[in-house]
Amino acid sequence: DAKTTQPNSMESNEEEPVHLPCNHSTISGTDYIHWYRQLPSQGPEYVIHGLTSNVNNRMASLAIAEDRKSSTLILHRATLRDAAVYYCILGPYNTDKLIFGTGTRLQVFP
Amino acid sequence: GAVVSQHPSWVICKSGTSVKIECRSLDFQATTMFWYRQFPKQSLMLMATSNEGSKATYEQGVEKDKFLINHASLTLSTLTVTSAHPEDSSFYICSARVFSGMNTEAFFGQGTRLTVV
Numbered sequence: 643d644a645k646t647t648q649p650n651s652m653e654s655n656e657e658e659p660v661h662l663p664c665n666h667s668t669i670s671g672t673d674y675i676h677w678y679r680q681l682p683s684q685g686p687e688y689v690i691h692g693l694t695s696n697v698n699n700r701m702a703s704l705a706i707a708e709d710r711k712s713s714t715l716i717l718h719r720a721t722l723r724d725a726a727v728y729y730c731i732l733g734p735y736n737t738d739k740l741i742f743g744t745g746t747r748l749q750v751f752p
Numbered sequence: 753g754a755v756v757s758q759h760p761s762w763v764i765c766k767s768g769t770s771v772k773i774e775c776r777s778l779d780f781q782a783t784t785m786f787w788y789r790q791f792p793k794q795s796l797m798l799m800a801t802s803n804e805g806s807k808a809t810y811e812q813g814v815e816k817d818k819f820l821i822n823h824a825s826l827t828l829s830t831l832t833v834t835s836a837h838p839e840d841s842s843f844y845i846c847s848a849r850v851f852s853g854m855n856t857e858a859f860f861g862q863g864t865r866l867t868v869v
Contacts, residue, residue, distance in 0.1 A: 671806050674856070678763075678858070680796075682823075683843075683863070683865075684846045684862055684863060685756075685758075685847070685860030685861050685863045686796065686845075686847075686858075686860045687860065688857045688859070689856060691856065727795075729795070736858055738845075739786055739798055739801060740786075740798075740849075740858055741798060742795045742796040742797075742798075743789075744795050745795060745797060
């Protein structure tokens with residue numbers, strides 16, 4: 643499985659945008675970029691995924707570099723409920739299992 | 753969206769006993785489910801892939817005789833921790849993945865916190 647590198651932790655103030663980076667220099671052509679987050683004492687939840695083009699949904703935006711060796715998860719206005727560990731995961735579309743890295747712990751301050 | 757439910761949410765057991773954790777897909781059928789383990793302040797570690805109607809596939813280093821997985825129906829997978837010891841205390845999480853066109857999303861249970869005393 644291709645490896646991802648994320649900062650261990652990041653901080654943000656409430657209602658400010660947050661940009662969470664992920665490096666994946668060994669990404670293969672068939673790898674999708676998936677983002678999940680885990681709130682304290684809960685199972686992870688899906689945030690967004692993409693292949694080449696930038697993606698938007700109600701939770702976040704995903705900006706993918708042109709060479710696909712990095713991506714950025716964008717939370718447009720952080721709330722206290724966004725405090726979680728965010729995981730960037732690579733994997734082919736048709737693979738079932740997700741292999742989690744260390745993720746980024748996001749703290750949001752009021 | 754799809755829902756995956758785990759039961760129990762937490763359990764305390766005595767050393768040497770066995771504990772069963774259930775994982776149900778509530779509104780979809782899951783031919784494949786996954787079991788993860790998470791120690792405090794660490795990431796999720798994939799333990800095994802649970803396949804409906806066949807044997808589970810275990811990740812390297814996971815003892816299949818200690819962590820028994822049964823996937824007898826399309827909506828239920830169970831993980832039994834046999835002869836549990838304090839080092840088995842952890843947060844166990846199951847998941848199932850749904851593919852729909854170009855959408856792919858994994859749904860996770862709320863987790864089961866196991867404490868072995």
